[in-house]
Amino acid sequence: MTNSEPIRWATTVELTIATPEGVLFRLPLAGPASRLYAMLLDIAIVLGTVNGIGLLVYWIFAKAPGFGVMVITLGEFAIGFAYGALLEGFWNGQTIGKRLFHLRVIDQAGLPLRIEQAWVRNLMRVFDALPLAYLVGGISAVSSPLMQRFGDRVAGTLVVRQTPLVVPEEEFWTRQKYNSFMDYPTIAMKLRRAATPELASLIQDALRRRNELAPYARREIYRELAAYLQSEISPFPDELVEMLSDEQYLINAAGALFGDQRVSRVHG
Amino acid sequence: MILDLERFQMQARPRWSSLDSLLVALEGRPDRRLTQVEAEQLQELYAQAAADLNRVTHGALAPELRQYLERLVARAYAELHYDPPTRAEFWQPRRWLRIFTLFPETFRRQSHYFALAVLITMLGCALGGLAVRYDPASVDVLLPADYLRDPGQRVHEEEQGKNQGLHSTQNEAAFSAQLIRHNIEVAMLAAALGVTFGVGTALLLFENGVLLGAVAVRYAHQGFGLFMTAWLLPHGVFEIPSILIAGQAGFYLARVLLRWREDRDVRQSMREWLVLIAGMAMMLVWAGMMEAFFSQYHAPVLPYGFKIAVGGAELALLTAYLLLIGRRKADAESHTRVPSENK
DSSP states (O other), X not given: OGGGSOEEEEOSSEEEEEOTTSOEEEEEXXXXXXXXXXXXXXXXXXXXXXXXXHHHHHHHTTTOHHHHHHHHHXXXXXXXXXXXXXXXXXXXXXXXXXXXXXXXXXXXXXXXXXXXXXXXXXXXXXXXXXXXXXXXXXHHHHHSTTOOXXXXXXXXXXXXXXXXXXXXXXXXXXXXXXXXXXXXXXXXXXXXXXXXXXXXXXHHHHHHTTTTSOHHHHHHHHHHHHHHIIIIIOOOOHHHHXXXXXXXXXXXXXXXXXXXXXXXXXXX | OOSOHHHHHHHXXXXXXXXXXXXXXXXXXXXXXXXXXXXXXXXHHHHHHHHHHHHHHHHOOOHHHHXXXXXXXXXXXXXXXXXXXXXXXXXXXXXXXTHHHHHHHHHHHTHHHHHHHHHHHHHHHHHHHHHHHHOTTHHHHHOOSHHHHOHHHHHHHHHHTTTGGGOOHHHHHHHHHHHHHHHHHHHHHHHHGGGGTTHHHHHHHHHHHHHHHHHHHHHHHTTOHHHHHHHHHHHHXXXXXXXXXXXXXXXXXXXXXXXXXXXXXXXXXXHHHHHHHHHHHHHHHHHHHHIIIIITOOTTTSOHHHHHHHHXXXXXXXXXXXXXXXXXXXHHSSSOOOOSOOO
C-alpha cells in the first residue's frame, strides 16, 4: 500500500508530514544542543540511581563484598541500557531528561514510537558513542536532514521539540477601534500582499516585545522597521505618516495585516 | 489575509479544546485503546482541526495559531494511526519466554550471516596462527599481554596454585560480572557495527580471530595444548559462538540497511536483530559465569579431562538447542511470524 504512506520532506529545523488524507503539518526537530542537555540529565539520573542502589547493595552484602560488586556491575550495565529503551518505549518516546527539555522520540512517519524502535535506537548507542562523547552520533545528527544519529536512522525514529502550546491570545493591534491605514484601502492591500510571513511575524514580535526592549533599542528598531515599510513596501501618504510615531505606524501596519479587514469601523 | 481570525477563533476554540482534552486523556492511558465512541469523536475532531489548520495556513498570517493547530493535528494523527500492543501481549509470561524458542528460530533463519561470521573469524585465526608459527617477531605485536606471550610461565603459575589466593567465591562473582559486561559490550558493538554496512563487524571479527589463532598456536606449539583447551573450552564454547552470533546480527543489519527501500517489513527486521542480540547476551551471561567460577581452576584441582568433557557437553547442548528447538513448530507454519515483544 505505497500510496497510503505519508509523504515526508524536511528542512533543517522541521519535518513536514503530508498525510494520505491530504493534511499537511510540520514538526519542529530537536537540535543537538537540547538533545545533549537531555542526555546529560539522563546520565546523571542513571548514575544517581545506580549509586543509590549500589549503597543499598553494599549494605546488604556487607559480608560478601564480591557479590555486591557483581550486582552493581551488572545492575549498572542493565540500567544503562534499559533506562532509555524502557522509558521511551512505555512513556511515549520520552525519558525524564527528554520530558524536562520538551523533547520526544517519534517514528519518522509522525506516529508514536514502538517498543522495538526504542530498543534498537538505544542499543545502537554503543556505536553512536564512539570514539568518545557521542562523536559519531553527533556528527551523524548534524549532517542528517532529519537530525538523526545512527541509532535513529536504523530504528526509523527522530526527536522532535514539543514545547507546550496554548491557543494564542488576541493581540491588541487587531482590536484597535480606529486604524488610519484602513482609510487607504489600496495601500493597505498592497501592504498585505507584499508582506511575507517572516516580515509579518517580525513586526508582530517587535510590538509584542515592546516592554522587554531598552528604550533606545526600541526606538531604533521601530524606526528602521517603519522606514523600511514606508519606503519599500507600502508608501502611505506623507501627511498621514508625519502625524504618527514609528510605534503607531507599526501598530497600524500590524492592524492592517492581522486585524479586521473592513475599512475603519468609526469612519467606514 | 482572507480569514476573519477573531470570529474564526471564537467559533473554533471549543472544538480545539475538546480535541485537546480527548488527547490528554488518551495519552495518559497506558494501553491507549480507544472505545468506539472515542474513536468516532477523535476522527471527527481531527478532521475539523485539520480543516481549520488548512484555513489558517492559507488564509491568515497567524504563525502562532498555525503552530498550535499543527501540534494538535500531529497529536491526533499519531493517536488515530497508532496500533499499540495489547496489554495482554505485555503481561503474559509465556510471551516473554518465547524468546527461548524465537532465538534458535531466528538463528536458523539467518544462518547464512552466521556462516559469513565464521568464515571471517577462521580467516583471522589462520592469519594469526600462521604469523605466530612462522614469524616469531609477530608475537610481540599480536600477543601484547605477558601471560599470552609466555605460556610456560602461566601454566606453571596456574598449576602451582599461585593464583589460588585470588580464587574465592567473592572474587569470582565480581570477576564474572566484569567479564559478562565487557563481553556483552564488545558483542553489542559487533552487532551495531552492521551500520557501517558490515565493514566494522568484519574487522572486529577478523581481529578477534587473529588473537584467537595466535594464542592457540602459541600454546599448542610450546606443548600446552591440553592446558589451553581445558582452560578455554568450558566458557569458550559459549563465548566464541556468541561473538559469532553478534557478527551474524551485524551482517544481518548491514543487509537490512542495504535493501531498506525494498524491504517494507522493517518492523520484522528489527525484531530479528533484537532477538539475536537478546540470545547472544543470554549466552554471554552463562559464559561469564563459567569463566569465573569454573575455567580458572586447573589440574590438580580439576582434571583437564573433566574440564574438556564439560566443555564438550556444553557445546553439544548448545548445538542441539540452536539447531533443534522450535523446528517442528517452524515446519508447521509455512511463514513464521514473530508475535509481539521479545525483550
